[in-house]
Amino acid sequence: MNHSTLTALAVMMLLIPFALGIAGLALLWLWPALPGAGPGRQMGYATVVASLLELLLSLVLSGNLHGQPALFFSWDIVVAQVDFHMDVLSIYFILLVNIIAFVVAWNACHYVRNGSVNQGVLHHPVFFHASINLFHGTMLLVPMVDNLIGLWIAIEATTLVSALLVAYQNTRNAWEAAWKYLIITSTGIVLALLGTMFLANAAYDVDGSLLPLDASGQPLDSMMNWTFLMVLARIDAFDASANLVKLSFLLVLVGYGTKAGLAPMHTWLPDGHGEAPAPISALLSGVLLKSALYAILRFYTITNTVLDDGGHFTSTILLGTGLLSLLVATPFILKENRFKRVLAYHSLEHMGIITFGIGIGGTVALAGALLHTLNHAITKSLMFLSFGNILQRYEQHAQAQGRELDQDRVTGVLRSMPATGLILSLGGLALVGTPPFNIFLSEFIILWGTFSRPWEPVTIVAAVLFLLSTTLIFYGLVRHLSRLVLHRMPNEQRFRETPMELFPLVLLFTLVVLSGIGIVPPLSGLIDESVRILMDMP
Amino acid sequence: MSMVSLLQSLLIPLEVGLVITAFIVTTSDSIQNIITTYRIQSCLLAIVTVTTAMIRAPAGVNVSVLIFFIFILPVMLAVSIEWLLIRATVSAVAGHNPNVDARKVWLKYKAAQRTQTHSIWFLALVLLAFLIAFQVFASGLTTAGQTEAFIEQERIGMMVFLALHLIGLYNMGIKQDIISQVIGLLTMDQGLYLAVVKIVAIPVPAGFFVLSLYFYTLITIFILVFLLPRVRRVTQTIDLSEIADRSSLKG
Structure with missing residues (x-):
């Protein structure tokens, strides 16, 4: 074409x-x-x-x-x-x-x-x-x-639209979660805009001759296109403002990191994901967090090209942020909590893993991080959608009995909804990195990338913390899942599961299995080329 | 004295005024005072915006439309903020004056504030802003053809917008009622306005930056007009600790 x-x-x-x-x-x-x-x-x-x-x-x-x-x-x-x-x-x-x-x-x-x-x-x-x-x-x-300000506006637009979806159930909790979501992400996103402005200042304030102008002497909007800024970065136009570029990256990471649910700016995540309707939780966790990550990735490439330090600056910060997210998520997954909140903390964990992979850097870990982005989106959506179906059936059952649903009473799912329960169980195992599912493959690639790095004390500590927290998280989710699917339901009940409601779950589960077996050629090609773009390689 | 140097000499006191109003917002124990001070801050910001744009506008470039677009936002907020917050605090009830009802509610939050602690934090944040503006920007502001006084003045401007950001963030964290928390967000907003004028006015703010200001204001208005009244309605209070105590969103 x-x-x-x-x-x-x-x-x-x-x-x-x-x-x-x-x-x-x-x-x-x-x-x-x-x-x-x-x-x-x-x-x-x-x-x-x-x-x-x-x-x-x-x-x-x-x-x-x-x-x-x-x-x-x-x-x-x-x-x-x-x-x-x-x-x-x-x-x-x-x-x-x-x-x-x-x-x-x-x-x-x-x-x-x-x-x-x-x-x-x-x-x-x-x-x-x-x-x-x-x-x-x-x-x-x-x-x-292309324009970095346009990118900021697009990400802010996602907040505006999704806040009302979070509050869709019109409960006190839903409005409270929407409030928290909007206030925290809006506060964070201001810092991202400030970081973007610093980058503009770093590019154009030293030498105004680089500024693209129109015939009347006004600056063109393309001045903030990341493709144009990359050209400037390659010709060392930012060299006099390296500190400003570093500050810009830090602000962007805090700003978009808030939206990506990275610790310590993740506090909106469990409430937002926990109170939103299940399809919205799937979109928030599966896609929205990755949109913010995409923004960070574009700045990552510009910053690395400007600093020309082999990615050392960005790597240190991203590695630290990734590990912090993993460590913060662990105790919340281990403790007793409502399952949707547990899944939300899993998002924090997986965003930590992705950031960790980007922080490790190099072609292998970056490929692993990109693959993990897709794998987490698929698996987490599967979990939210299947648990959403379960919750809805239990709620209807409770309403028919004239009572409110106590989420602690959602047990025995394998008996009450066998197909959905089975998908939820296997999806849960996939989420914690059990072979042969997809998350295992991408986590393995990230670890492979970690061990391919020169053995410095930081790398060893990072790898140990990574393995320790993922093992603890494995235990935590399996415990939550076993209560949910295996424990007996108080009043034994069997709910109807229609093929129409199972179709998206089966589709996602098929992807979880297939992408665990191997990376199919079109996808591996996309990932390879994406890694080259991220590393600014020809 | 040329017009530009006259405007430059006006700018520093105006920018100091922005910091002083932020200090009052941080240490005040009355919501009404906080709102009034915020309105003054918005008016000051509008004047600073126009003055800065006039200083920076190169000869022969017509920047009046862009200046107008930036000027109008803080003025609009200064005019409408009290009404918006009244609407967010109390529901319209027939026979009741919402102005009076809202002020009664605001008076309840005249709790003892730790003014000394807030003052120390305020000074620390201004100092941090000063360090960033004078250290990080030290290398980035050596533009050829600019006088030392101009560069100093730019750094002060940068210090002010960074200070407004940090103070806004601090207020969002420490204030005990939703209204003051929103004012914290709006103070950050003020910092953003100033940042657009100070950082990216090359030679005038490009259209996209102005668009981003409008978009952020849209979010703020959405919070003020839409979300805030609903949250108050479902929680029946504007007290953040009360909301947190009664909340089941924990863990």
């Missing part, structure tokens, strides 16, 4: 979720008394079809962009020109977003149909599906946009 066809496909991919989301919200705005059931179901089906189309488009793009020059296109909006740049790293993250968005869209149809929430426009099924589309669109925007 030629460049213009691929560009048209990319534009279409970006516009579909926004168009569908805006259409849904417009419908509700024009007709606030819209009945929930029928239009909600139709909106859900439309979302499934759209997300499947998105997935197919991203597969086509990944097949065609592999080994080819990146796609580049621009749009003029009111006060600025937005440049888009899609290289293989972008496509890798787009693929990840679209896989999870498809299964979530499918699960959301089932979730809303069975859910009892319908209290006003913000809790209307059409609003739920429309917001999922907008959330999907903003997450697609992140890896596509």
Whole structure:
């Protein structure tokens, strides 16, 4: 396919979720008394079809962009020109977003149909599906946009859209979690913007001659394109401002790290993931955290190229942050807690593992970290969606008996919902890195990368802490899972499981198994090329 | 004295004014005082923004539209903040004056503040901002053709925006009510405005940076108009420790 066809496909991919989301919200705005059931179901089906189309488009793009020059296109909006740049790293993250968005869209149809929430426009099924589309669109925007300020706006847009989805259940806890999520991530994200501004200052304040200007002497918006900043970094334009670039990276790591759920800025994570509806938890954990990670990765490459220290500065900080996240997550996974919160702490653990891998650096560990990004997204979505289905059935059962569900009473799942229970058990084992599943493979590659490094005391301590915390976490999750699936249910009950609700779980579980056996060639090609982009290798 | 040097001499007292208002916000024990001081700070910021843009604007480049876009945001917040916070504190009830009701609620939070501790922290944060501005930026501000006085003045500006960020963050962490916590967020917001003008005004802020300011303000407005009233409604309080005590989101 030629460049213009691929560009048209990319534009279409970006516009579909926004168009569908805006259409849904417009419908509700024009007709606030819209009945929930029928239009909600139709909106859900439309979302499934759209997300499947998105997935197919991203597969086509990944097949065609592999080994080819990146796609580049621009749009003029009111006060600025937005440049888009899609290289293989972008496509890798787009693929990840679209896989999870498809299964979530499918699960959301089932979730809303069975859910009892319908209290006003913000809790209307059409609003739920429309917001999922907008959330999907903003997450697609992140890896596509070239301008670093545009990237910041896209990430901030994901917060705005997802905060209302976190509060969808309209309970005190849900609003409290949404409040915490918005306040903490907004505070963090300011620092990311400040870091971006410092980078601009480092590039242009010393020598104004590098600033791209238009005919009237105004700076062009492309001054903040990461592709342009990379060009400046390669010609050593930042050399006089190395300290400023370091400060910029630190601020960006704290800022986007807050959104990526890295310790110690992770405090919104257990509440946000724990209180959101299951499909939203899957999107938050599976995709949103990775969108913020993508932003960090772009700054990582620029910073390494500017500092030209073999990645020593970024490596030290990322390694420390990764290990801290792992260590902070461990006691919370070991203690008694509600299962969705345990899963949220697992996100902290896995984001720690990914950051640890990036911190280790080198082709092997970086490839492992990128693979782990995808594997965690698939496995964690599987866990949230399957537990969401279980929780919903138990809630309905409790409501039928005229009582509130006590989540501690969610036990005996293997007997009450055998298929979902089995998938949840195996998914749990995959999540803690049991062979032959996918997480084991990517963790193994990261460890391989660690041991390939020269044996310095820091590396040894890091490797020991990594192994120790992952072992403890293994024990912690197995304990939670055994209570959930094996303990007897107080009133023995068997719930119906429909093929439609099992389909996304089976699909995800198949991916968990297949990607554990080996990395298929198209994927390994994408990862190899992404690693080269991250390391700025030709 | 040229126009530019006159504006430059005006700028430093105005920027010091921003820090002083941040000090009052940090140490005040009254929500009403905090809000009033924030409004003054917003007005000062609007003047600083315009003055800085006028100093930096190169001859022959028309920056009035961009200046207007940046100027209007703090002015809008200064005008509307009290009304927004009243709306967030009390629900509209027929026959009741929300202004009076909200002020009654705010008075309840006149708890004893550790003014001395806050003052020490405030000074420490300003010192940290000073160190960053004068150390980290030392190498990055040796632009050819600029006078030493101009560079000093730029560093003071950078110190002020860093201080506003740090103080805003501190206030978000220590304040015991949602309203003051939001004011902390808004103080960080003020720092961001100043940062756009000070760091990336090359020669004037590019459109994208202005867009980012608007987007961040959108989030702030979303919090003020949408989320804050709902959180207050479901928790029945604006007291953060009360919310935390009654919360089941633990562990």
